[in-house]
Amino acid sequence: MMRSLFTAVSGLKNHQTRMDVIGNNIANVNTTGYKSSRVTFADTLSQTLSGASSSNGNVGGVDAKQVGLGMSVSSIDTNFTHGSASSTGNNTDLAIDTDDGLFVVKNGDNTYYTRNGDFTLDDDGSLVMNGSGLHVQGWNATDGSVNPSGNTQNLKIDMNSTMQPKPTSTVTSSGNLSADDTAETIKNIKLTLANGTTQTVSSTDTTTAYKIGDNYTYTDSSGASQTSAISGITLTLSDGTNSTTSSGVYGSSYTLGGSTYPSYATTATVYDSLGTAHSIPVSFQRTSGTGDTWLASVAPGTYGTLTIPSGVTQTMTFDGSTGKLTSGGSMTVGMTVPYPNGATQNQQISIDFSNLTQYSGENNASATGDGYAAGFYKDMSIGQDGVITISYTNGQKQTGGQIAIATFNNPAGLEKEGGSLYSQSNNSGTARVGTFTAQGVTVTPGALEMSNVDISNEFSDMIVTQRGFQANSKIITVSDEMLQTLINMKQS
Known part of the structure; x- marks a missing residue:
């Protein structure tokens, strides 16, 4: 009878533990990146009243007679299935889309892992975990290039960065020169x-x-x-x-x-070595009647602060039946740019006509240069592959870094440290840190991962746990009444 009391006490105690876990799950139903937990039970050591015996020629076998001594918590497991992504519109927020993968953050030499992608840029441009200030780990770019094979670093965006101008070297002309035009x-x-x-x-x-x-x-x-x-x-x-x-x-x-x-003219925007934009004219004229030969030209002259000292021409021939260019695919233009300090920059620009056609219809040939002006930091964004892209005021973009991601053989074995952080344990395995692509992880930018707590499941577990607790308390009550009956028998 005393065994039933202690057995019931173990049931009360461990059902209370299960209720604690359920309560924590429900409390974190809206916690970003939270992973729910569950409790599993196991029976404890049983007292053997008599052992089992095997059968013989006269009688059959007899099972052991055992009385259980209660139950215990077998495990408290963490469910690492990913939660739904909730859009925030914040370009530094990230929601992991897969079950595997955790962001790596650091506080000094202490390394933690998290599913909470609520990141922000601090006053010096460091990418940190919002609310805690822990530094997000990854690889910073040098001149737009990232080397993810090295050690991870505190990610930092230089918000005072500039992009040097690129002088135009090639102008690409594309579009159509009308086969219906006449010279x-x-x-x-x-x-x-x-x-x-x-x-x-x-x-x-x-x-x-x-x-x-x-x-x-x-x-x-x-x-x-x-x-x-x-x-x-x-x-x-x-x-x-x-x-x-x-x-x-x-x-x-x-x-x-x-x-x-x-017959037709267009302008091409070109940039000098200091990033100043200039417009140069590119003209197209049919050389005779309705033939298949055109003359492309850039005339000499001064256009703004740019001077073209010598005009150039290029004869282009098209196939009259297909409209494809057959000869005269490019020409080179020299331009002189006088700077305010008296210096002069000479620049050679190649104009590519290989994409032009001669079809019936309108003239719509265009000319686009490959250079750009100097640019200053404007904004940053993070892609699904964890690559940080910096946008500049000149319309150009450059890689600014790449966020690292960690995976474990047994992520459920990680130890919770509070603040949505985990640390490596003996049973989690060693962190494998690499790029999103190498680890098979993708994220949704501008979103946060919601908690994976299933409210309906938690409420069902709560009812089952409550009934289990009540049943164990009833065992104590009945056992107490039986003991009281024994005492009353002695007193009588």
């Missing part, structure tokens, strides 16, 4: 001058070239000689249409009769 010659030139007057070029002048910005000398109505800069040019073409330019976009010289007017 047109110039029949008439009318000049608009800076002094507000207009002058029509003599029909007999077929050799003088005219260009935006050049000075033009003429005789006014009184017979006096006047000089003024050309601010606009109106061209009457051989098909009777007029075309006016006032920006120097074509940048070429025009003469009567023999000058073929560009």
Whole structure:
């Protein structure tokens, strides 16, 4: 009878432990990255009243007679299945999408692991765990390159960083030159001058070239000689249409009769070695009638602070049946950039035409350079692979670092340290630290992992635990009544 009392006490005590675990789970139902726990029970040593005997020729075997002495907590297991991701919109928040994987954080020489991806940048740009200030571990980039084979470091973003400009070396022209265009010659030139007057070029002048910005000398109505800069040019073409330019976009010289007017022109933005942007014109003109030969040109002239000392041309030939370019795929342009300090930068730029086509339809050729201006830190973001990308004001992006991830043979064996932190234990195995890709881990940026506590399951376990506790308390009550009956028998 005394055994039943102690047995019931063990049941009360251990069901209370189970209730403690359930209570902790429910308390952490909204804790970021929390992993629920469960309690399993096992019976304890049994008292053997008589041992088992085997069968013989006369009688069969007899089982042992044993009385159990109660129960104990067999294990308290951590459930490491991942929780749902909750979007936050914060570009430093991360939610791990897989069951495996923990972020690595440090406090001095002490290393911890966590599923809580609530990270932020502190005052000096260090990536830290929000609320605790523990440093997130990974590999910092050098000149946009990360070496994940080395030791992990405290991740830090240089918010005062700059990206040096890249001078343009190649301009890529793509799009279509209309197969429907025809080559047109110039029949008439009318000049608009800076002094507000207009002058029509003599029909007999077929050799003088005219260009935006050049000075033009003429005789006014009184017979006096006047000089003024050309601010606009109106061209009457051989098909009777007029075309006016006032920006120097074509940048070429025009003469009567023999000058073929560009069918189409576009501009390319190029950058010098100090990151200043310049626009240079690229013109395209059919060389004769409706043939398959075009002349690409960049005319000499001054465009802003940039000077092209010598114009260049390139003859391009297309296949008339397929519209594909067959020859004349590139040309090189030299430009001179005078800087305010008197220095001059000479720069060679290659223009690639290999992506141009000659199909029926409109002209839509474009020209895009590969350079960019100097850039200053603007923002940062973290990708699904844990790579930190820094955005600069010049529109360029560069790798700023990479977050490390740790996996364990037995993550349930990690010891909880509070604050959503875990530490390595003898039964967790040694941490394998590497990149997200190498560890097979992905994350959802701009989100946090929710607790994996299942409320309905916890409430069900709570009812079962409560009933188990009540049943064990009843054993104590009944055992007490039986003992009281024995005492009453003696007293009577």
